[in-house]
Amino acid sequence: MLKILSSILSILNSNTKPEEVCLGVVLGIFSGFLVIAPFNFVFIFLLIVLLKVNSGMYALATVFFKLLAFVIDPLGDKLGYSILTADFLMPVWKWLAALPVVPFTRFNNTVVMGDFIIGVIIAPFAWIGTSHFIVYYRKNWQEKLQKLKIMQILSVGQLIEKGAKKS
Amino acid sequence: MIRKHGVAGVSSVLAILIVFNALFLNKLVKMGIVAAGEGIFKAKVEIGKVDIQLLKGKILLENMAVGDKNHEFKNLWEAQNIELKFMIEPLFKRKFIIDNISVVNMAMGTDRKDSGFLPPKKIQKIEKQQEDKSSAVDKMKDNVDTKAKTDIQKMPVSKSNDIGDKLKNIDYKSYISKDNLGAYKAIKDSEQNIKAKKEKTYDDMKNINIEAKAKTIESELQSAKDVKVGGIKDIPAAQAKLQELGKVKTDIDSLKKDVDTEKSDVQDFSDYSKSVTSDIEKAKEADVQGVMGKFNINILNASNIEKSLIGPIWYDRVTKILDLLTVVNKYIPKSQKKGPKQKVIEQKRMDGRDIVFISSAYPTFWIKKILLTTEKADSSQYMVKGEIDDVTTEQAVIGKPLTFNIYAEKSGSVMSMKGEINHIDEINDNITMSMSKIPASTMGLDKIDYGNVKMKSANVDTTAEIKNTEKTITINGNIFLSSMQFDKQDASDIVSQVLKGIDKMKIGFHLVQKDTGSSLSFDSDIADRIKGSLNKIYGKKVAEAKDKISKEIDGKIKDESNGLLKQIADDKGDLSKQLGADNDKVGGLQGEAGKAEASIQKQIAGAQGQGAAKSLQNIFKK
Numbered sequence: 001m002l003k004i005l006s007s008i009l010s011i012l013n014s015n016t017k018p019e020e021v022c023l024g025v026v027l028g029i030f031s032g033f034l035v036i037a038p039f040n041f042v043f044i045f046l047l048i049v050l051l052k053v054n055s056g057m058y059a060l061a062t063v064f065f066k067l068l069a070f071v072i073d074p075l076g077d078k079l080g081y082s083i084l085t086a087d088f089l090m091p092v093w094k095w096l097a098a099l100p101v102v103p104f105t106r107f108n109n110t111v112v113m114g115d116f117i118i119g120v121i122i123a124p125f126a127w128i129g130t131s132h133f134i135v136y137y138r139k140n141w142q143e144k145l146q147k148l149k150i151m152q153i154l155s156v157g158q159l160i161e162k163g164a165k166k167s
Numbered sequence: 168m169i170r171k172h173g174v175a176g177v178s179s180v181l182a183i184l185i186v187f188n189a190l191f192l193n194k195l196v197k198m199g200i201v202a203a204g205e206g207i208f209k210a211k212v213e214i215g216k217v218d219i220q221l222l223k224g225k226i227l228l229e230n231m232a233v234g235d236k237n238h239e240f241k242n243l244w245e246a247q248n249i250e251l252k253f254m255i256e257p258l259f260k261r262k263f264i265i266d267n268i269s270v271v272n273m274a275m276g277t278d279r280k281d282s283g284f285l286p287p288k289k290i291q292k293i294e295k296q297q298e299d300k301s302s303a304v305d306k307m308k309d310n311v312d313t314k315a316k317t318d319i320q321k322m323p324v325s326k327s328n329d330i331g332d333k334l335k336n337i338d339y340k341s342y343i344s345k346d347n348l349g350a351y352k353a354i355k356d357s358e359q360n361i362k363a364k365k366e367k368t369y370d371d372m373k374n375i376n377i378e379a380k381a382k383t384i385e386s387e388l389q390s391a392k393d394v395k396v397g398g399i400k401d402i403p404a405a406q407a408k409l410q411e412l413g414k415v416k417t418d419i420d421s422l423k424k425d426v427d428t429e430k431s432d433v434q435d436f437s438d439y440s441k442s443v444t445s446d447i448e449k450a451k452e453a454d455v456q457g458v459m460g461k462f463n464i465n466i467l468n469a470s471n472i473e474k475s476l477i478g479p480i481w482y483d484r485v486t487k488i489l490d491l492l493t494v495v496n497k498y499i500p501k502s503q504k505k506g507p508k509q510k511v512i513e514q515k516r517m518d519g520r521d522i523v524f525i526s527s528a529y530p531t532f533w534i535k536k537i538l539l540t541t542e543k544a545d546s547s548q549y550m551v552k553g554e555i556d557d558v559t560t561e562q563a564v565i566g567k568p569l570t571f572n573i574y575a576e577k578s579g580s581v582m583s584m585k586g587e588i589n590h591i592d593e594i595n596d597n598i599t600m601s602m603s604k605i606p607a608s609t610m611g612l613d614k615i616d617y618g619n620v621k622m623k624s625a626n627v628d629t630t631a632e633i634k635n636t637e638k639t640i641t642i643n644g645n646i647f648l649s650s651m652q653f654d655k656q657d658a659s660d661i662v663s664q665v666l667k668g669i670d671k672m673k674i675g676f677h678l679v680q681k682d683t684g685s686s687l688s689f690d691s692d693i694a695d696r697i698k699g700s701l702n703k704i705y706g707k708k709v710a711e712a713k714d715k716i717s718k719e720i721d722g723k724i725k726d727e728s729n730g731l732l733k734q735i736a737d738d739k740g741d742l743s744k745q746l747g748a749d750n751d752k753v754g755g756l757q758g759e760a761g762k763a764e765a766s767i768q769k770q771i772a773g774a775q776g777q778g779a780a781k782s783l784q785n786i787f788k789k
Contacts, residue, residue, distance in 0.1 A: 019168070023168070036518045042184070050169060050173035051169060051170065051173065052169065080519065081519075081520065084511075085511060085522060087505065087509055090505070094524045098260065098526065099260070100260055101260075103262075104261050106521070108521055108522045109519050109520070109521050109522075110520045
């Protein structure tokens with residue numbers, strides 16, 4: 001737990017651009033939700049390689065949203081089923097199913113589709129929320145927190161860990 | 168937002184993926200087939216070699232073996248060579264379309280060196296994916312399992328020696344009380360009845376009054392005896408006496424009839440006394456049965472033995488059929504209407520459901536044709552021949568049902584299966600299975616745990632007709648077992664003794680599962696034979712016990728019984744004595760009457776002779 005907290009503080013305290021952290025969180029959402037289709041995972045991984053993404057935040061978000069997926073999967077199943085079997089959307093799904101590569105996303109799976117929709121809904125809020133939080137943190141809390149003994153201990157701990165890894 | 172070296176990174180990742188797939192594609196596909204096969208067959212799936220020729224659209228599998236989930240060291244089937252020819256273009260749309268599969272030298276029920284069972288954890292994982300158990304097949308499975316739990320039990324153990332010992336050690340005296348014996352009561356009742364009957368018979372004899380009648384006749388006879396014919400002049404009086412004597416003889420005949428009536432009465436008494444002894448015997452038999460009923464002897468029930476014997480056999484057949492229907496229902500779901508014109512197919516997955524949209528495109532998976540051929544003549548294995556057409560997970564897409572006609576033979580033993588799996592719009596499956604002259608070992612019947620007995624060998628002939636619709640399943644079939652032999656375990660075991668006399672049997676199974684309920688019936692033709700054998704076996708031991716009880720009862724009622732017998736004998740003696748005396752008397756009278764008649768006739772003849780001589784003398788004197 002301390003390690004995770006330490007990682008988050010390290011990301012927040014670094015000079016990483018807020019957008020990179022936000023993109024990490026958003027991609028982590030989809031990675032955590034859509035990991036049941038290996039193709040999706042590979043696709044997101046390629047995006048991480050291609051785009052400037054804070055990989056630490058991506059990893060943390062992936063773990064968090066994967067755990068969250070266990071809870072929201074039943075909801076995703078119902079939501080996905082409603083969308084995939086909606087009469088008016090049927091031509092769209094048939095068209096997508098006939099395209100090359102697209103079926104590998106397993107968009108026709110109720111959980112994949114439902115979780116994807118939930119991800120799409122969550123993503124803008126996650127982006128805006130993360131972005132605002134980082135700006136607010138760096139402006140108001142960063143200096144105060146760094147003076148706290150616990151933060152100094154965590155910082156020393158991090159330095160020791162890094163030193164140990166280097167040696 | 169784009170990394171400077173991002174494109175290079177992506178290219179590197181893709182290159183690594185391509186190289187990895189190229190190097191390990193065979194292994195990956197092998198793992199995929201094994202995992203899919205194990206999911207379907209719930210047993211180990213092994214493949215010797217996989218060779219994928221992507222550009223040629225060909226996959227070659229060598230030495231593929233699928234374990235039998237019911238028999239640890241047997242394969243369900245194994246095949247030497249399998250060649251798949253698939254279409255390349257649909258692969259880009261995540262569709263695997265196989266034009267044909269050629270299976271060469273496929274053998275069924277082959278032996279395995281190692282276990283073909285999957286680890287329990289793996290089985291649990293597979294079954295977890297198939298948790299939904301709402302179909303008619305699942306309901307029937309549950310009902311069959313429930314029926315099996317109550318019907319299929321190990322053979323009861325009951326040794327004839329044990330019964331003999333138990334009966335030998337029983338303290339019979341403690342079960343027998345004189346006052347409670349029906350035989351004792353019957354004797355007491357009989358004593359009274361015999362006494363009354365004897366008195367009545369005796370009175371009837373007395374009422375005939377032969378003595379008095381005889382005295383009258385005797386005096387009449389005396390006057391006839393006194394007749395003296397001195398000459399011709401006495402002849403008319405003598406002749407008149409003869410006529411009187413005729414009347415006396417009629418009286419004697421009447422008396423003789425009275426004696427016959429007495430004889431009949433005495434005979435009635437004798438018959439009655441015999442019936443009394445018979446009634447007492449019956450009462451004693453009832454007493455013996457009553458006492459036997461008080462012993463807690465494990466007398467085996469024929470019906471239980473029948474159920475235990477046939478249970479595992481029908482269960483094996485029926486569960487195999489239901490397993491087949493489960494696979495068929497799981498992997499070939501029917502289409503469902505969504506909206507006024509739209510239809511989709513739902514396929515359950517570990518996570519959620521895949522929705523397949525029905526269009527003119529290919530289904531996700533389709534084997535157009537599987538051809539099974541044999542190239543080697545191997546009389547030691549069931550070599551499979553036949554054809555399977557249109558194996559797909561989405562029949563509504565291709566609009567065709569799955570059809571199959573498979574045949575396996577091994578030196579005279581034949582297995583065949585043909586039918587149609589139609590899940591296009593509604594579920595409508597028809598399957599016919601038959602087997603003939605299959606050794607019990609091939610079907611695993613020799614491994615059935617009957618407890619104390621084991622089936623050593625048998626020939627099995629079986630047929631089954633299966634009709635499966637979404638809401639109703641009907642399974643009708645027969646299993647004929649001939650040349651049955653059971654291992655001789657313990658000669659004193661009663662079940663062993665019973666089964667020794669059974670070398671063939673016919674089992675029928677009739678199962679119907681509907682929305683409204685189920686009907687499962689299993690029958691056989693061996694119940695009566697088991698019953699007969701049990702009676703034969705128990706007869707000897709029970710007869711010995713009955714004999715002991717009977718003797719004990721005899722001892723208890725000995726005095727009363729002897730008293731009654733003596734009473735009967737005495738009464739019979741009295742009546743016979745009286746009858747004898749009356750009979751002698753009448754006989755004597757008959758003799759006397761005859762003599763008197765003869766004497767008178769002789770005298771008349773003499774007188775007539777003398778009279779004639781005198782007349783002749785007078786003629787010559789003149």
